[in-house]
Amino acid sequence: MATITYEAATRFYPGSERPAVDGLEISIEDGEFLVLVGPSGCGKSTSLRMLAGLEDVDEGAIRIGDRDVTTLAPGRRDVAMVFQSYALYPHMNVAENMAFALEMAKMPKQERRRRVREAARILDLEPFLDRKPKSLSGGQRQRVAMGRAIVREPQAFLMDEPLSNLDAKxxxxxxxxxxxxxxxxxxxxxxxxxxxxxAMTMGDRVAVLNEGVLQQCDSPRALYQRPANAFVAGFIGSPAMNIREFAVHDGHARIGDRDVEVSDELRAALADEGLDRVLLGFRPESVDLVGPSEGFTASVQLVEELGADAYLYCSIAGTDHAGDPDIVTRIDPARPPRVGETVHLRVRAGHEHAFSPVTGERLSS
Amino acid sequence: MSAPPVVDGRAGGAAAPARSTTPTAVERLKRRIPLLPALVLTIVLTQVPLLGTVYYSFHSRNLLRGDAIEFVWFANYADILGDEHFRTAVLNTVVLTASTVTLSIALGVALAVLLDKAFLGRSVVRTLLITPFLVMPAVAALLWKHAMFDPVYGLLNWFLSLVGVGPIDWISELPMFSIVLMMTWQWTPFMMLIVLAGLQSQSPEVLEAAKVDGARAFATFRRITLPHLRRFIELGILLGSIFIVQTFDAIFLITQGGPGQATMNLPYFIYQRTFRAFEVGESAAAGVIVVAGTIVIAIFALRVILNLFREEG
Incomplete structure (x- = not known):
């Protein structure tokens, strides 16, 4: 067990101008569960493969503990990897699959057998030790892949989308x-x-990547409550945060048919940057249905009832993109409004996030 | 056998009403009648000669004698199996086939592993390596006989003379070795292609997993890649064996089965019995024995091919 440090690690794929991973800086503590998340092509898998030694590090360095592993062969880094396809050795049975790395490390047979048995016990694989991967179910194969990592008792586990081949349940x-x-x-x-x-449910910390650049690395709660920029705000949370650009006049943002006062702090931040527009974001769960005299007016375009929750997709009055819902809000599923109805919405005070429309960086605290 | 789906004749029928797709027996027959001529032709061309051979193998007949054809039970088989030359031919065929297949598999695996790596000009190299398989067997045999093996102006002796060895009269001194050498040259590309297909069907993630598990290149090849290639190699061995057992061109054009009986293989033995000794009955019996042996090999081959589809689905 050890810490892992990415020091400005950069990877260029041959023939590409833009780095796949651009100056990645993360320090992972001993025993920590760090999740790399992002849209496809954001460099998350490449970052992991750089740590495993399956991709070269073109600039910067990677350390495991205090060892610099930047140029070390994958087998000498003492890390175990779980692949998306599981990558089990098809002609070896479950026990041989798990023991292969130990055998390569020239571990005595006795110890090898003990560790495989122990891992099989933890993962409920004992009845399947003699089976070949092809006769196992998807979930069992996934556990064998986990077992192959566990038996090595490595410095770190690296997992590349290990659950994406399983069914939802x-x-x-x-x-x-x-x-x-x-x-x-x-x-x-x-x-x-x-x-x-x-990412949110598993990680101690979550690192959000986009286009090869680390956007934010923080606890799931902090990512949710204080996204560092508009990308993280839009990526974390489901349904996604409502993020719209609004004009600001005299310390008031114009939302639909109503002026909403902005905080002094935000006003100061906007003044510093010389902006007269702001990107405001608010989560569906921070928007309330209110009476006709309060809040801004919106018309309902779609109602999504999920049982425990219901979501309203509305367009804000006074904006002209008719087809595209402007705002999504979570409501009490007991009495949902009908499609086409006019409703009044208000964002809970202090629950809005303001970002610069130019850089996308967070403005308010 | 499942029936082919009925094609809806109307173009662009987006919401065509569901129609019965199980054709009646008459419809099925109608659909297959056009295949009948091809089937009849196939039977005439393959099964009738085989039946003719089986018929002759039970009769005594020599084209040089005008005797009546006489039914002799298994006498031809007994004669053939008791014939020392036949047994030599069987042995030679086994030696020729086994050594050619072994050598061409070993070389084929080595070349396929090299070709599996990316390098500049790979497609050119691959094409060049496949060429021997594209050369007509008779042409290949003549080329080797004259350009390579000739004791006076052959290239093999010229190469050996560079290191001060030779000259060797390849065909007289090392007849079987020469044939095996030429056949290996011809069959290595075939094995290489099969093994290359196997290598390229291997999951790259499995190889990466082996790397992370600390296996070095040789251990990865021996423990991961070779077991994956096993079925492809088996397929190569069996298909190669079936074809190499039938080798005729090289023997006929290079050694005529000689010197003595040194390179006499089964096809050439049968040819001699039929067209030199005109012993139709005996050669038919030998032919039936060879076909039976080949069928046994073919059954194994088919089983391997079927397993290939079942194994890593």
Missing amino acids: LRVSTRSQIAALQKRLGVTTVYVTHDQVE
Whole structure:
């Protein structure tokens, strides 16, 4: 077990001007569960593969503990990896799959067998030790891939979307099992996913990447409550945060048919940057249905009822893009408004996020 | 056998009403009648000669004698199996086939592994390596006989003379080795292609997993890649064996089965019995034995091919 440090690690793919991973700086603590998340092509898998040694580090360095592993071969980094396809050795049975790395490390047979048995016990794989991967279900294969990592007792686990080949139900249960197992073993883990729910539920900290650049690395709660920029704000949370650009006049933002006072702090920040427009973001759960005299007017375009919740997709009065809903809000599912009805909405005070329309960076605190 | 789906004749029928798609027996027959001539032709061309061969193999017949054809039960088979030359031919065929297949598989695997790596001009190299397989067998045999093996102006002796060895009269001194050398040259590309297909069907993530697991290149090849290639290699061995057992051109054009009986293989033995000794009955019996042996190999080959589709689906 060890800390992991990316020091301005950069990776250029041959023939591409733009780096796939651009100056990545993250320090991962010993025993921490760090999730790398982002849209496809954001460089999250490349970052993980750089740590595994499967991609070169073109600039910067990567450390595991106090060892510089930047140019070390994958097999000598003492990390174990779980692949998206599981990458089990098809002609070896489950026990041989798990023991392969130990055998390569020339571990005595006795110890090898002990560790495989132990891992099989933890993962409920004991009845399948003699089976070949092709005769296992998807969930069992996933557990074998986990077992192959566990038996090595490595410095770190690297997991590359290990749940994306499972069906939705199994994914949820396996998600909590992996998180619990990681806590129990206390092995530093770097986990890549494109699914922000997975990221939020599993990680001690979550690093959001976009276009090869680290956007923010923080606890799930902090990412949700204080996104550092408009990209993180829009990426974390489901349904996504409402982020719209509004004009600001005399300390008031014009939202639909109503002027909303902005905080002094935001006014100062806007003045500093010389901006007369602001990107305002508010989560669906921060918008309330209110009486006709309060809030701004919007007409309902779509009602999505999910049982526990219902979501209203509305267009704000006074804006002209008719087809595209301007605002999504969570409401009490007991008495949802009908499509076409006019409603009045208000953003809960202090629950709005303001970003610069130029840089996308957060303006308010 | 499942029936082919009925094609809806109307163009662009987006919401065509569902129609019964199970054709009646008459419809099925109508649909297959056009295939009948091809089927009849196939039977005439393949099964009738085989039946003719089986018929002759039970009769005594020599084209040089005008005797009546006489049914002799298994006498031809007994004669053939008791014939020392036949047994030599079987042995030679086994030696020729086994050594050619072994050598061409070994070389084919090595070349395929090299070709699996990316390098400048790979497609040119691949094309050049495949060429021997595209050369007509008779042309290849003549080329080797004259350009390579000739004791006076052959290239092999010229190469050996550079290191001060030789000259060797390849065809007289090392007849079987020469044939095997030429056949290996011809069959290596075939094995290489099959193994290359196997290599390229291997999941790159499995190889990466082995890397992360600390396996070095040789261990990865031996423990991960070679087991994956096993079925492809088996397929190469079996298909190669079926074809190499039938080798005729090289023997006929280079050694005529000689010197003595040194390179006499089964096809050439049968040819001699039929067209030199005109022993139709005996050569038919030998032919039936060879076909039976080949069918046994072919059954194994088919089983391997079927397994290939089942294994890593």
